[in-house]
Amino acid sequence: MYQTVRGMRDFLPEDMRKRKYVFSVMEEVFQRYGFEPMETPAVESFELLAAKGGGGEAIKDEIYYFKDKSGRELGLRFDLTVPTSRVVASKPELVKPFKRYCIDKVWRYDRPQAGRYREFTQADIDIFGSPSVMADFEVIQCSIDVFKALGFKEFKIKVNNKKILEALILAAGIPKEKTLDAFRSIDKLDKIGWDGVKEELEQREVPNAEKLMELIEENRIKEEFKAFDIGKEGAEEIDELFSIAKAMGIDNYLELDLSIVRGLEYYTGLVFEIKAGGKWSCGGGGRYDNMIELYGGRKTPATGISYGVERVIQLMEEQGLFPELKKTEVYVAPVNKDVRVEALKIATQLRSSGFCVETDVMERNLRKQFEYVNAKGIRYCVIVGPKELKDGEVTVRDMVSGKERKVKIEELANSIKIGSE
Amino acid sequence: MYQTVRGMRDFLPEDMRKRKYVFSVMEEVFQRYGFEPMETPAVESFELLAAKGGGGEAIKDEIYYFKDKSGRELGLRFDLTVPTSRVVASKPELVKPFKRYCIDKVWRYDRPQAGRYREFTQADIDIFGSPSVMADFEVIQCSIDVFKALGFKEFKIKVNNKKILEALILAAGIPKEKTLDAFRSIDKLDKIGWDGVKEELEQREVPNAEKLMELIEENRIKEEFKAFDIGKEGAEEIDELFSIAKAMGIDNYLELDLSIVRGLEYYTGLVFEIKAGGKWSCGGGGRYDNMIELYGGRKTPATGISYGVERVIQLMEEQGLFPELKKTEVYVAPVNKDVRVEALKIATQLRSSGFCVETDVMERNLRKQFEYVNAKGIRYCVIVGPKELKDGEVTVRDMVSGKERKVKIEELANSIKIGSE
Numbered sequence: 105m106y107q108t109v110r111g112m113r114d115f116l117p118e119d120m121r122k123r124k125y126v127f128s129v130m131e132e133v134f135q136r137y138g139f140e141p142m143e144t145p146a147v148e149s150f151e152l153l154a155a156k157g158g159g160g161e162a163i164k165d166e167i168y169y170f171k172d173k174s175g176r177e178l179g180l181r182f183d184l185t186v187p188t189s190r191v192v193a194s195k196p197e198l199v200k201p202f203k204r205y206c207i208d209k210v211w212r213y214d215r216p217q218a219g220r221y222r223e224f225t226q227a228d229i230d231i232f233g234s235p236s237v238m239a240d241f242e243v244i245q246c247s248i249d250v251f252k253a254l255g256f257k258e259f260k261i262k263v264n265n266k267k268i269l270e271a272l273i274l275a276a277g278i279p280k281e282k283t284l285d286a287f288r289s290i291d292k293l294d295k296i297g298w299d300g301v302k303e304e305l306e307q308r309e310v311p312n313a314e315k316l317m318e319l320i321e322e323n324r325i326k327e328e329f330k331a332f333d334i335g336k337e338g339a340e341e342i343d344e345l346f347s348i349a350k351a352m353g354i355d356n357y358l359e360l361d362l363s364i365v366r367g368l369e370y371y372t373g374l375v376f377e378i379k380a381g382g383k384w385s386c387g388g389g390g391r392y393d394n395m396i397e398l399y400g401g402r403k404t405p406a407t408g409i410s411y412g413v414e415r416v417i418q419l420m421e422e423q424g425l426f427p428e429l430k431k432t433e434v435y436v437a438p439v440n441k442d443v444r445v446e447a448l449k450i451a452t453q454l455r456s457s458g459f460c461v462e463t464d465v466m467e468r469n470l471r472k473q474f475e476y477v478n479a480k481g482i483r484y485c486v487i488v489g490p491k492e493l494k495d496g497e498v499t500v501r502d503m504v505s506g507k508e509r510k511v512k513i514e515e516l517a518n519s520i521k522i523g524s525e
Numbered sequence: 526m527y528q529t530v531r532g533m534r535d536f537l538p539e540d541m542r543k544r545k546y547v548f549s550v551m552e553e554v555f556q557r558y559g560f561e562p563m564e565t566p567a568v569e570s571f572e573l574l575a576a577k578g579g580g581g582e583a584i585k586d587e588i589y590y591f592k593d594k595s596g597r598e599l600g601l602r603f604d605l606t607v608p609t610s611r612v613v614a615s616k617p618e619l620v621k622p623f624k625r626y627c628i629d630k631v632w633r634y635d636r637p638q639a640g641r642y643r644e645f646t647q648a649d650i651d652i653f654g655s656p657s658v659m660a661d662f663e664v665i666q667c668s669i670d671v672f673k674a675l676g677f678k679e680f681k682i683k684v685n686n687k688k689i690l691e692a693l694i695l696a697a698g699i700p701k702e703k704t705l706d707a708f709r710s711i712d713k714l715d716k717i718g719w720d721g722v723k724e725e726l727e728q729r730e731v732p733n734a735e736k737l738m739e740l741i742e743e744n745r746i747k748e749e750f751k752a753f754d755i756g757k758e759g760a761e762e763i764d765e766l767f768s769i770a771k772a773m774g775i776d777n778y779l780e781l782d783l784s785i786v787r788g789l790e791y792y793t794g795l796v797f798e799i800k801a802g803g804k805w806s807c808g809g810g811g812r813y814d815n816m817i818e819l820y821g822g823r824k825t826p827a828t829g830i831s832y833g834v835e836r837v838i839q840l841m842e843e844q845g846l847f848p849e850l851k852k853t854e855v856y857v858a859p860v861n862k863d864v865r866v867e868a869l870k871i872a873t874q875l876r877s878s879g880f881c882v883e884t885d886v887m888e889r890n891l892r893k894q895f896e897y898v899n900a901k902g903i904r905y906c907v908i909v910g911p912k913e914l915k916d917g918e919v920t921v922r923d924m925v926s927g928k929e930r931k932v933k934i935e936e937l938a939n940s941i942k943i944g945s946e
Contacts, residue, residue: 165594176530467655
């Protein structure tokens with residue numbers, strides 16, 4: 105028997121209905137903010153995937169990398185931001201702000217583990233062209249609306265600023281060449297805790313680790329950070345973001361968290377992370393003002409956020425946030441082959457009235473058809489028999505109550521509508 | 526500057542809106558018939574892709590084939606039927622009929638040419654578990670509804686039967702071992718014409734080529750075909766299909782075409798091809814009763830159809846079938862930074878009323894904002910100025926007529942609704 109490729113999954117209808125619900129809720133909110141859909145190919149040149157701002161040469165071990173028959177080095181995209189940045193870099197004519205959304209699959213050659221897959225879905229919104237905190241705020245406001253629309257009651261957008269982090273490192277008296285080492289260790293706080301981070305900092309020979317961790321744990325933008333130009337800038341951006349949020353009455357969703365690092369080379373200013381329950385973040389993003397230029401485009405400020413769809417769905421399941429999702433509502437059952445075309449006509453008529461309708465495509469007897477209707481959880485069964493047909497009638501059976509009633513065919517659509525209330 | 530991979534494309538918002546419209550129209554029809562969504566990974570084991578009923582070893586040259594870091598042979602799926610058949614084969618517990626739809630990308634390492642890409646989208650519906658012509662009919666009826674819903678006025682579903690073709694080959698007196706050669710040549714009729722096919726048949730040393738071509742050109746199910754068991758079966762299936770279609774009043778969409786071959790090893794009975802204008806078919810399918818068993822599953826009859834989304838979209842563009850598609854309707858323009866939060870509040874209020882709304886995230890002056898609004902073709906601009914705000918008012922500008930009027934903020938949503946009529 106053939107299997108799925110290791111670390112990848114099939115989505116059967118029950119799962120897909122949930123996924124499609126989540127996608128459509130997200131899309132509706134994105135569109136309300138004027139984000140427009142865009143898609144890029146699954147396959148990109150390895151050169152792009154490895155470009156600075158993207159993954160670097162080391163990415164080869166972490167992605168699906170291959171050559172085509174002409175020897176071109178290719179790979180499956182590992183995120184949606186890199187390909188989108190390629191498009192923005194190569195199309196300076198795009199009207200700014202360029203606001204796009206994308207919900208699509210990405211691939212990473214990670215070690216498969218619980219809740220982590222090699223093929224997974226990201227939902228991204230990004231704004232290209234604006235250096236203003238107004239753009240960062242819009243990305244956050246839209247995200248809050250998305251999580252509200254999905255039904256989450258408690259969630260937080262954690263906020264930090266790369267510039268503050270840099271100033272914090274300076275304030276701790278850590279030499280510049282140890283900055284990346286320090287960031288990498290702090291980034292693991294969620295996974296390995298304070299003690300783990302401390303140990304790592306010492307292993308990486310980052311001096312003043314204690315001081316650094318104190319400043320992060322204190323979780324305040326201290327005056328000493330603002331002594332550095334970069335810290336002053338960062339503090340002003342955070343102030344501006346929180347004050348807009350406050351004026352808009354949504355600052356309760358925001359939370360300063362100086363331990364948020366995210367993408368080491370990638371982000372240049374404000375960074376965000378969404379927590380909606382559970383240990384893991386279910387999305388994050390921030391400002392990446394250098395990327396388009398690194399890809400050969402004009403200098404173009406950019407900010408955006410990416411939601412991990414699988415994690416969002418998992419949390420929604422845990423928190424019981426899925427409504428009842430639309431599926432087949434009516435099954436039209438011919439009692440024998442002689443009336444199958446009549447059954448088809450009735451099914452067709454009900455479909456025209458907007459119902460989701462199935463009929464017998466198996467030529468099964470009524471008992472077998474009922475079994476199917478029950479197995480599929482279809483609410484109404486319209487039984488089409490030759491005797492009733494002569495009177496222009498059919499029998500409607502409510503599969504939940506088991507009650508049956510005779511209905512004139514021309515009144516069927518209305519009758520079921522009423523019945524379902 | 527980085528490029529897309531050869532033969533692949535980006536879909537910018539203008540294209541994506543069209544694509545999403547087509548997807549949503551298709552999905553709505555699929556769901557009305559009780560087809561359920563399902564998705565499988567982009568990457569499959571090469572073993573599956575090359576399995577009999579799929580592509581065979583030779584497929585390696587036609588797909589994206591690669592090995593992962595553990596040496597596993599993998600490939601990108603070249604269609605949606607093979608992965609779905611894998612699922613059905615490995616899950617005998619799926620309730621039958623199992624009716625699924627899938628709209629997703631597939632990849633082929635074809636030579637790129639006009640209108641042909643290495644990444645493209647298929648939309649598939651399939652019914653697993655039913656040997657009945659009723660299932661084939663449902664697939665056809667649903668397809669007719671899809672093409673009607675997309676706005677096509679003239680289209681045909683061409684119908685043939687693999688069994689009739691086999692009988693026809695026998696009737697022409699062509700030896701069994703030349704059957705595949707004969708099929709392969711006929712299959713090219715669209716591309717190379719009758720003369721080309723004749724030439725090919727002679728090159729492949731298929732005897733009685735003239736007779737074969739006469740029978741196909743005659744395009745009738747002749748009594749002599751029915752002399753063979755297989756021909757009799759095939760003729761009965763075609764009769765049944767056309768008579769159901771006639772009873773349902775949609776036989777005008779069907780057309781017998783004995784030159785339709787499709788998938789050589791793949792199909793086992795009725796085959797379909799959709800023509801909706803232009804030279805190329807924009808979809809096709811048929812019955813493939815052996816595939817699930819070939820993949821190690823229980824014998825499970827199957828029938829389905831696949832639409833080529835890119836071709837459908839191209840034809841819709843040629844025929845002007847796209848309606849105006851929803852995009853940003855209102856832009857809220859703060860006249861200066863002091864009123865930007867007020868503008869944000871008004872934008873938020875309009876979004877709550879269901880409008881797609883943008884506001885200034887660039888901190889631009891009013892003239893620049895108008896340029897943006899015009900460039901994006903946004904209909905209404907709500908101008909937020911400090912003086913009007915004092916009176917609880919804003920100015921609404923209809924960007925088409927250029928007319929402006931003052932509106933109370935609390936009446937804004939209703940006012941724009943009325944204005945857009």
